[in-house]
Amino acid sequence: MTALGDLWAALPAAAQDALLLAALLSPAPVLAALLLRGLSVGGLTGALLWRFRRTNLLFAALMALSVGLGAAVIAQERALRQGAARAADAFDVIVAAPGDRLRLMLAAVYLDPADAPLLRGEALARLQADSQIDLLAPLAFGDSHAGAPVVGSTAAFVAHLSGPLAEGRVFAAEDEAVAGARAPVAVGYSFTPAHGHGPLAETDAHDGVSLRVVGRMAPTGTPWDKAIVTPVEAVWNTHGLANGHAPGVDRIGPPFDPDYFPGTPAFVIHAQELWRAYAVQARHDRGDMMAFFPGAELARLNALVGDVRQAMSLMATLTQALVAAGVMAGLAALARLFGRRFALLRALGAPRRFVLAAMWSYAVALVGAGCLAGLGVGWLSARLLSALVEARTDLALAPALGWPELHLVAGFFSLTCLLALLPGLAAYRRDVPSDLRETA
Amino acid sequence: MRHAAALALLIALAAPGAARADGGQVQPALAEADVVGHTHEAGHDHDAGEPDGDDHADDDHVAAAPFGLVALHPWTRATAAREALVFVELENGAAGPVTLTGARSPAATSAGIVAFRLVDGVAAYAPIASLPLDPGAEITLAPFGLAIRLEGLSAPLTRGARLPVTLLTDAGALDFVAEVEAADARAHSHAGHSHD
Numbered sequence: 214m215t216a217l218g219d220l221w222a223a224l225p226a227a228a229q230d231a232l233l234l235a236a237l238l239s240p241a242p243v244l245a246a247l248l249l250r251g252l253s254v255g256g257l258t259g260a261l262l263w264r265f266r267r268t269n270l271l272f273a274a275l276m277a278l279s280v281g282l283g284a285a286v287i288a289q290e291r292a293l294r295q296g297a298a299r300a301a302d303a304f305d306v307i308v309a310a311p312g313d314r315l316r317l318m319l320a321a322v323y324l325d326p327a328d329a330p331l332l333r334g335e336a337l338a339r340l341q342a343d344s345q346i347d348l349l350a351p352l353a354f355g356d357s358h359a360g361a362p363v364v365g366s367t368a369a370f371v372a373h374l375s376g377p378l379a380e381g382r383v384f385a386a387e388d389e390a391v392a393g394a395r396a397p398v399a400v401g402y403s404f405t406p407a408h409g410h411g412p413l414a415e416t417d418a419h420d421g422v423s424l425r426v427v428g429r430m431a432p433t434g435t436p437w438d439k440a441i442v443t444p445v446e447a448v449w450n451t452h453g454l455a456n457g458h459a460p461g462v463d464r465i466g467p468p469f470d471p472d473y474f475p476g477t478p479a480f481v482i483h484a485q486e487l488w489r490a491y492a493v494q495a496r497h498d499r500g501d502m503m504a505f506f507p508g509a510e511l512a513r514l515n516a517l518v519g520d521v522r523q524a525m526s527l528m529a530t531l532t533q534a535l536v537a538a539g540v541m542a543g544l545a546a547l548a549r550l551f552g553r554r555f556a557l558l559r560a561l562g563a564p565r566r567f568v569l570a571a572m573w574s575y576a577v578a579l580v581g582a583g584c585l586a587g588l589g590v591g592w593l594s595a596r597l598l599s600a601l602v603e604a605r606t607d608l609a610l611a612p613a614l615g616w617p618e619l620h621l622v623a624g625f626f627s628l629t630c631l632l633a634l635l636p637g638l639a640a641y642r643r644d645v646p647s648d649l650r651e652t653a
Numbered sequence: 654m655r656h657a658a659a660l661a662l663l664i665a666l667a668a669p670g671a672a673r674a675d676g677g678q679v680q681p682a683l684a685e686a687d688v689v690g691h692t693h694e695a696g697h698d699h700d701a702g703e704p705d706g707d708d709h710a711d712d713d714h715v716a717a718a719p720f721g722l723v724a725l726h727p728w729t730r731a732t733a734a735r736e737a738l739v740f741v742e743l744e745n746g747a748a749g750p751v752t753l754t755g756a757r758s759p760a761a762t763s764a765g766i767v768a769f770r771l772v773d774g775v776a777a778y779a780p781i782a783s784l785p786l787d788p789g790a791e792i793t794l795a796p797f798g799l800a801i802r803l804e805g806l807s808a809p810l811t812r813g814a815r816l817p818v819t820l821l822t823d824a825g826a827l828d829f830v831a832e833v834e835a836a837d838a839r840a841h842s843h844a845g846h847s848h849d
Contacts, residue, residue, distance in 0.1 A: 222735060295774030302771070487768050488781040491799055495792040508771035509797040515776075516797075 230616040237623035241577065241630045248570045248637075258574040265547065269579055272540045276583025279536035280625060281590025283529030284618040288595040289602070290522060291615065294515060296608040297323075300435035301507040303374050305490045306482040308332065308340065308497055308504045315514070318507045321352050321479050323606075324362045324436045326410040331476030336502050338471040340480060343496065345489045348373055349467065351477035353448040356406040357414050361396045362440045363406040363424075365448030366481075367466050371430065373483055374437060381428030387450060387465055390424045390443040394432035395607075398441060402426045406443075406451060419451045434609025449475045529621065537580070537629045544576050544636035555640050556648030569634075569641040576633030584626045591618060714843060716829035721747030722786075722822060726841040727831035729816055733809040738767070738778070738800040739818050739831050740841070742793045745786040747824065753784040755821040762805030764818070769797045778802060796839060812836070 221229065262269055301322045309317045310330040320327040340349050350373075353365035368383045371391050381400045384391055392398050403425045408418035424443055432438055444465045446456040454475035458464065482504075484490040490506070497504040555568045595612035603610055716724045727741035739758075745751045756764040767778040778800060786792060794800050801818060810816060814833040819826050834842055 219735070298771045298774035486781075487770060487779055488784050491768050491781070492785055495790065496787060506769075506798075509769055512769065512771060512776045513797050 230620075234616070234619055234623050237620055237627055240627040244573070244630055244634075245577075248566065248573055252564075252567055252570050254567065254571040254574050257571045258578060261551070261571070261575045262578060268543070268547070272543060272579050273583040273586060275536055276533075276540060276580060276629075277586035277590050279533045280584055280587025280622055281594055283533050284587065284591030284614060284621060285594035285598060286529060287526060287621065288591065288612050288614055288618050289598040289610075290525065291617070292595070292599055292610040292612040293602060293606075293608070296434065296606075296610040298508065298511055300433075300437075300608055301511055303433070303435075303483075304481050304507045305484060306494045306504055307507055308336070308480040308482060308502055309478060311501065311503045314503065314505050314510055317479060317503075318505075318510050320354060321481060322435070322507050324354065324364070324440055326354065326362070327478075329478035331478055332480065332502060333476050334471030334474040336480075337469055337474045340482070340497065341468050341471075343493060345484060345493050346482050347485050347489075348481075348483035350481050351445045351469075352479045352481055353445050353477050355410075355478075356408055356419070356448065356451065357410045358404050358406050358441060359397045360411075360439075361393070361398070362410065363390075363443060363448075364440055365443050365445035365477075367445065369466070370481065371442055374433060374442075375430035377431065378428045379431045381426075383428055384442075384444050385427075385465070387444050387446045387456070388424055389427045390441050390447070391428045391430060392426050393430050393438040393440045393442070395438040396429075396441050397439075398426050400426050400429055404441075406441075422447075422451045432609070436607040439607050445477065526617075526621070530625075533621075533625045534628065537625065537632060540579070540583075541576070541629070541632045541635055544572075544579075544633070545639045548572055548636045548640040551640060552643050552648045556643065556645045559645045560649060565641055569637040572637035572640045573633050576636055577630055580626060580629040580633060584622050588614060588618075588622060591622075714832075714841075716827060717746075718822075718825055718827040720751070720822075720824040721745065722751055722820075722824070722827050724820065724827055724829040726843060727818065727829045728834050728838070728841040729803075729810060729831045730838050731810050731812040731833050731836045732806075735806050736802060736804045737761075737806060737810055737816075738796070738802055739816070740794045740796065740800055741820075741829065741831070742791065743786065743820075744791045745788055747788060749788055751786045752823045753786065753820060754782070754823055756801045756803075756818060757821065758803050758816065758818045760807055760816055761803035762807075764801060764803045766799065767802040768799050 224232070301318075304322050307317060307321050309321075310332050312329060316327050317329060319325040320329065340346065343349075348369055350367045350370035351365065352370075354362060356363040368385070371378075371383050375394075378391070379394060381391075392400070398404060403423050405416075405422050406419050406424065407414035407416040409415055424441075424447060426441070430438070430442075446458070446465050449456050452475075455473040457469040457474050459470050459473055462470070482490075482493060484493055494504045494506060551572075555571075559565070559568065592614055595614065599610040599612040602608070714726055716727070723744040723746055725742040725744065727739060729737050729739045739756075743753075753766055756766060758764050765780050766784060768781045769776065769778055771777070772779075776797075780802070781799075784792075784799070792799070801820070803816075803818070810833045812833055812835055816831040816833060817828065818831050819828050832841060832843075
């Protein structure tokens with residue numbers, strides 16, 4: 214048993230999934246071999262499919278819808294989870310004043326506006342002195358323009374987030390800005406940021422300030438695609454604060470001078486190696502500031518809502534089971550209608566098993582068509598759902614039917630193959646003489 | 654009548670399928686071969702008459718190495734799988750930095766330090782070769798963070814059993830005994846107690 218378990222554990226995940234799929238599908242060929250042995254029911258099954266084509270189409274469509282929607286919901290949930298996690302990829306460690314990590318993560322990674330206390334020069338000095346940090350960038354949020362968040366940071370952060378720019382260049386002066394891939398501003402456009410977000414933003418708070426867009430980032434598939442990034446000095450300047458550098462220093466970007474550092478709600482930190490990220494996080498997660506991994510916060514959140522996910526797959530399975538039961542009930546009723554014809558066949562010498570096999574093949578053909586069409590419906594619905602979610606969240610989603618959905622559909626197919634014996638048995642058990650008498 | 658029977662069959666068949674979908678593991682209660690026997694509860698009386706002064710000096714919640722590294726509340730989860738994650742709070746009481754370099758356990762064929770990360774949206778623990786601890790630093794190995802991963806466990810871990818683990822550092826080794834908590838535990842059952 215242990216040896217088998219080890220063998221299973223040693224298999225690559227894809228092989229495990231493929232084997233599970235094969236196991237889930239296996240009842241159908243076994244049943245087919247048992248029922249159809251030595252019989253040729255193709256002609257009769259085909260005739261049944263054609264004779265009741267409208268009802269058959271309706272049954273297959275019902276199953277396709279239930280299978281498809283179940284698969285789509287599961288695929289969509291996974292796509293959303295992965296899309297949300299990918300958005301956090303660029304944010305190894307976030308450092309902020311002690312408070313609500315989740316709130317800060319939503320603000321930094323997903324640009325959900327939040328008021329957060331500021332980290333001051335002392336924190337900056339400690340972080341700038343840490344040789345294990347490869348990228349240290351302040352994130353100063355709070356302003357917006359035409360619905361797009363305006364965030365102050367550094368040129369290195371823009372490069373880290375986007376890689377090579379899609380257009381133009383990164384900002385090199387305090388009055389320049391870089392637009393996200395889908396921000397509502399063009400390169401060359403000048404604007405005055407509004408203080409705050411949404412309808413309550415004060416558009417005249419920063420009068421006299423003008424920022425010019427000099428570049429556009431490549432798409433990142435994150436809410437940052439809608440943002441406008443400016444030098445953090447521009448944000449401080451806009452708010453009438455010191456600009457992070459001693460008077461007379463005429464440059465932008467790090468290192469900043471702790472004595473002239475007005476504060477930032479968060480820093481994002483990147484370290485080339487994983488162990489360094491953990492060392493940095495452990496070093497700076499202390500009483501007066503918190504350092505955390507957004508990825509870990511997301512995973513913890515996912516683990517907490519895991520139960521909801523399980524309930525969802527159970528409900529999808531049960532819904533499909535109910536539809537299958539309804540369809541089988543319909544087929545049993547159809548079998549009654551065929552009763553007299555089957556009786557005639559039997560009177561002409563067809564074995565009992567022939568009737569069972571023909572009814573079963575007919576039902577399985579409907580179920581199979583329903584499942585295949587269901588995969589198509591699932592794929593389409595997942596795309597549609599994703600498009601809706603993408604429009605609302607700015608996350609890039611990659612919906613695809615994966616192994617869990619294939620397993621779900623395969624399990625459903627095998628279950629209904631078993632159930633398909635019921636209408637067959639209904640036809641099988643009928644009393645030939647009485648059926649024939651009714652015909653006469 | 655036949656339809657009702659069909660429905661009942663379906664629901665009965667669907668239930669195990671749903672359980673499989675959630676990845677739930679059945680935990681058979683097997684013997685604890687290499688794992689130290691269950692003695693924890695017997696020697697544990699710190700709730701009796703000393704509500705504030707938890708004294709763990711004579712149990713396994715604290716382990717200290719002569720070179721200054723202290724391990725607090727080591728724990729792991731009950732599992733029938735061949736691998737397990739061990740979590741522990743570490744304090745570097747040494748005058749200089751101490752670098753964690755690995756781990757070993759008589760109950761496992763191999764062990765090492767791993768760190769949690771999301772890879773393309775999927776949770777995973779990746780091995781890390783070393784982890785420096787500054788003097789005076791405290792670091793908590795915990796779920797969704799750092800952990801000691803044991804691979805090739807020789808026997809299932811049952812709740813209440815104790816698992817010997819050795820943490821390797823550049824300054825020497827630190828032995829401690831991890832408490833096996835419930836399969837779905839999120840922290841050591843005594844976490845938060847004072848050990849001063």
